[in-house]
Amino acid sequence: MARAFRRRVTRGEARSRRAPQQGQPGQPGRAAQKGQPGPPGRAAQKGRPGQPLRQGPHLLAWLSQVSLVRFLPQVAIVCLILLLWALATGNTGGSFLLPAPAAVVEVMAKDFLKIGESILASGVLMAISFVLAVTIGVFLGMLCGRLARLKGALLPIARALAPVPSLIYAPYAVALMGDFFVTAVFVITLGLFWPVLFNTVSAIEAMSEELDNTARTLNLSARSSFVHVMLPHCLPYLFNTLSVQVSNAFLLLVGAEMMGMTAGVGWYVKYWADYSNFTKVFAGIIVIAVIVFVSNIALEKIRDKVLAWK
Amino acid sequence: MTDDATSMEPLVPKLSLKDVTLSYEGNGRRQTVLEDLSFEVRTGEFVSLIGSSGCGKSTTLSLISGLNMPDSGAVSIDGLPVCGPGKDRSVVFQHYALFPWMKARRNVEFGIRQVSSATKRDITAKANYYLARVGLEGKESLYPHQLSGGMQQRVSIARALAMETEILLMDEPFGAVDAKTRTVLQDLLLELLEEQHRKRTVVFVTHDIDEAILLSDRILFINNRHVAKEVPVPFAHPKSRRDIVFAPVYRELRKEVFDLFYDDEGEYYGAGI
Numbered sequence: 228m229a230r231a232f233r234r235r236v237t238r239g240e241a242r243s244r245r246a247p248q249q250g251q252p253g254q255p256g257r258a259a260q261k262g263q264p265g266p267p268g269r270a271a272q273k274g275r276p277g278q279p280l281r282q283g284p285h286l287l288a289w290l291s292q293v294s295l296v297r298f299l300p301q302v303a304i305v306c307l308i309l310l311l312w313a314l315a316t317g318n319t320g321g322s323f324l325l326p327a328p329a330a331v332v333e334v335m336a337k338d339f340l341k342i343g344e345s346i347l348a349s350g351v352l353m354a355i356s357f358v359l360a361v362t363i364g365v366f367l368g369m370l371c372g373r374l375a376r377l378k379g380a381l382l383p384i385a386r387a388l389a390p391v392p393s394l395i396y397a398p399y400a401v402a403l404m405g406d407f408f409v410t411a412v413f414v415i416t417l418g419l420f421w422p423v424l425f426n427t428v429s430a431i432e433a434m435s436e437e438l439d440n441t442a443r444t445l446n447l448s449a450r451s452s453f454v455h456v457m458l459p460h461c462l463p464y465l466f467n468t469l470s471v472q473v474s475n476a477f478l479l480l481v482g483a484e485m486m487g488m489t490a491g492v493g494w495y496v497k498y499w500a501d502y503s504n505f506t507k508v509f510a511g512i513i514v515i516a517v518i519v520f521v522s523n524i525a526l527e528k529i530r531d532k533v534l535a536w537k
Numbered sequence: 538m539t540d541d542a543t544s545m546e547p548l549v550p551k552l553s554l555k556d557v558t559l560s561y562e563g564n565g566r567r568q569t570v571l572e573d574l575s576f577e578v579r580t581g582e583f584v585s586l587i588g589s590s591g592c593g594k595s596t597t598l599s600l601i602s603g604l605n606m607p608d609s610g611a612v613s614i615d616g617l618p619v620c621g622p623g624k625d626r627s628v629v630f631q632h633y634a635l636f637p638w639m640k641a642r643r644n645v646e647f648g649i650r651q652v653s654s655a656t657k658r659d660i661t662a663k664a665n666y667y668l669a670r671v672g673l674e675g676k677e678s679l680y681p682h683q684l685s686g687g688m689q690q691r692v693s694i695a696r697a698l699a700m701e702t703e704i705l706l707m708d709e710p711f712g713a714v715d716a717k718t719r720t721v722l723q724d725l726l727l728e729l730l731e732e733q734h735r736k737r738t739v740v741f742v743t744h745d746i747d748e749a750i751l752l753s754d755r756i757l758f759i760n761n762r763h764v765a766k767e768v769p770v771p772f773a774h775p776k777s778r779r780d781i782v783f784a785p786v787y788r789e790l791r792k793e794v795f796d797l798f799y800d801d802e803g804e805y806y807g808a809g810i
């Protein structure tokens with residue numbers, strides 16, 4: 228259902244993107260190819276007299292198709308929540324615990340420098356942690372898939388350690404490494420590392436015998452086998468894991484930023500909650516929600532690109 | 538022709554299996570699949586393995602390809618024991634296996650690259666050539682999931698052919714293609730082997746008696762865990778489908794191979810071992 232919906236929109240998007248090209252002289256447009264008389268592209272230009280005029284409706288059509296139609300259900304739900312929120316606060320300007328939407332927006336506008344800095348700080352933290360967790364987790368997972376003995380030694384211990392919330396190690400990490408940023412990276416990386424590792428191991432286990440045999444009879448070098456067979460085979464599993472782990476990562480982020488950081492979306496919420504400034508807390512929560520939403524879409528886009536062969 | 542072949546024949550066979558025994562462990566039970574299986578294949582010879590389903594044809598190929606090791610006995614190539622897969626062999630599996638993340642051309646190129654140090658351009662050219670030969674011109678840039686089962690099988694055949702290894706192992710390679718394509722591919726295989734001066738040694742598994750007669754120099758019937766019967770195919774090279782099908786000996790040969798599948802009481806050798 229959702230898939231069909233997406234496909235329809237993408238097609239519309241593609242069509243509206245192609246439209247200006249049809250009008251370019253010398254480049255046979257689609258209409259011209261269908262055998263219509265006249266110089267190529269003339270049919271496409273009909274009804275669009277001027278260059279500047281064309282851009283307006285075109286952009287609008289594109290926006291309405293891409294943003295509104297695609298996110299219509301989400302937008303509807305968000306609107307509903309906003310409406311309920313506005314109704315609950317009435318025109319009193321909200322209460323101490325529940326500030327009015329207008330107040331929150333005002334705070335966002337006023338505090339946009341610190342919020343911007345926080346988004347940047349959290350983004351850097353997240354990016355480093357994701358890259359580290361994926362690199363180490365996938366590599367170790369593939370190594371375990373290759374070396375049964377390593378797997379036998381490592382995996383039971385890993386499974387025992389994984390349920391320990393990585394935040395627990397934070398004080399020790401600070402003591403050992405003496406740096407709050409490194410500690411935050413460590414906490415998030417570790418939390419992401421376990422699921423990436425386990426899923427990579429089971430991805431390798433799920434590799435079909437035929438594929439494995441083919442790879443073996445091709446006499447691949449270890450490097451070739453890692454890069455050209457095991458890694459691409461693991462990618463779909465990895466993307467599944469990551470899309471599940473995005474929210475987990477943000478939970479960890481909030482926890483990790485509590486310690487010694489001076490910026491970050493998690494830090495922002497926590498900091499103002501300690502001061503009982505719930506207008507700012509609300510602003511921070513909305514920022515986090517938007518970031519998570521955007522991250523999920525970005526991840527989906529990357530996945531569609533990387534897994535074109537699926 | 539025959540004289541020529543005999544005079545050039547080396548002392549050691551290209552491929553030899555000697556008293557090979559292999560059993561699988563499954564569900565706590567040990568099942569002996571091959572026992573005292575022996576046969577030899579000369580350089581440039583085309584040998585077909587036939588036998589009822591489950592008689593151990595694929596298992597025999599897996600021993601030659603080096604995916605499996607015998608419990609006892611010896612598998613050797615050029616007199617040297619096989620101890621794993623090697624660059625001198627390419628395999629087409631019964632259940633064709635392409636890398637789903639590589640386009641058709643890339644799948645073939647990837648195979649070639651493992652056995653050749655040619656330049657990227659030469660490898661691409663060779664991949665295109667073999668894909669065209671198996672009738673996949675214009676499909677080079679499609680991913681396996683965009684191809685039909687028969688087309689995927691043809692890509693894997695192209696990959697094995699393009700690797701141009703000394704030994705070609707094929708496990709029911711034409712099982713998944715339609716009858717028309719099947720005859721085209723059979724003719725193609727004969728043609729290519731002939732073009733390459735029959736330097737390549739082929740071990741071919743099939744269920745199809747006509748296919749076995751058309752392609753092979755010798756047919757090995759596997760039953761009771763070993764080679765139960767050996768049927769030489771007397772047609773001269775270069776082979777042509779027309780000459781073979783209309784040869785008087787063809788019917789006799791066909792009956793001889795057909796009868797292998799039935800015991801003295803006329804019972805069909807079932808899938809059991």
Ligand SMILES: Nc1ncnc2c1ncn2[C@@H]1O[C@H](COP(=O)(O)OP(=O)(O)OP(=O)(O)O)[C@@H](O)[C@H]1O
Pocket residue numbers: 561562563570588589590591592593594595596597631810
């Ligand atoms: N990996 C395995 N583990 C356990 N038993 C196996 C395995 N592979 C094959 N066997 C058993 O070995 C026997 C021979 O199998 P094999 O695949 O070699 O038969 P085959 O002659 O190729 O049959 P078919 O014509 O159906 O492909 C079968 O009885 C099968 O049950």
Ligand SMILES: [Mg+2]
Pocket residue numbers: 594595596631708
């Ligand atoms: Mg088989």
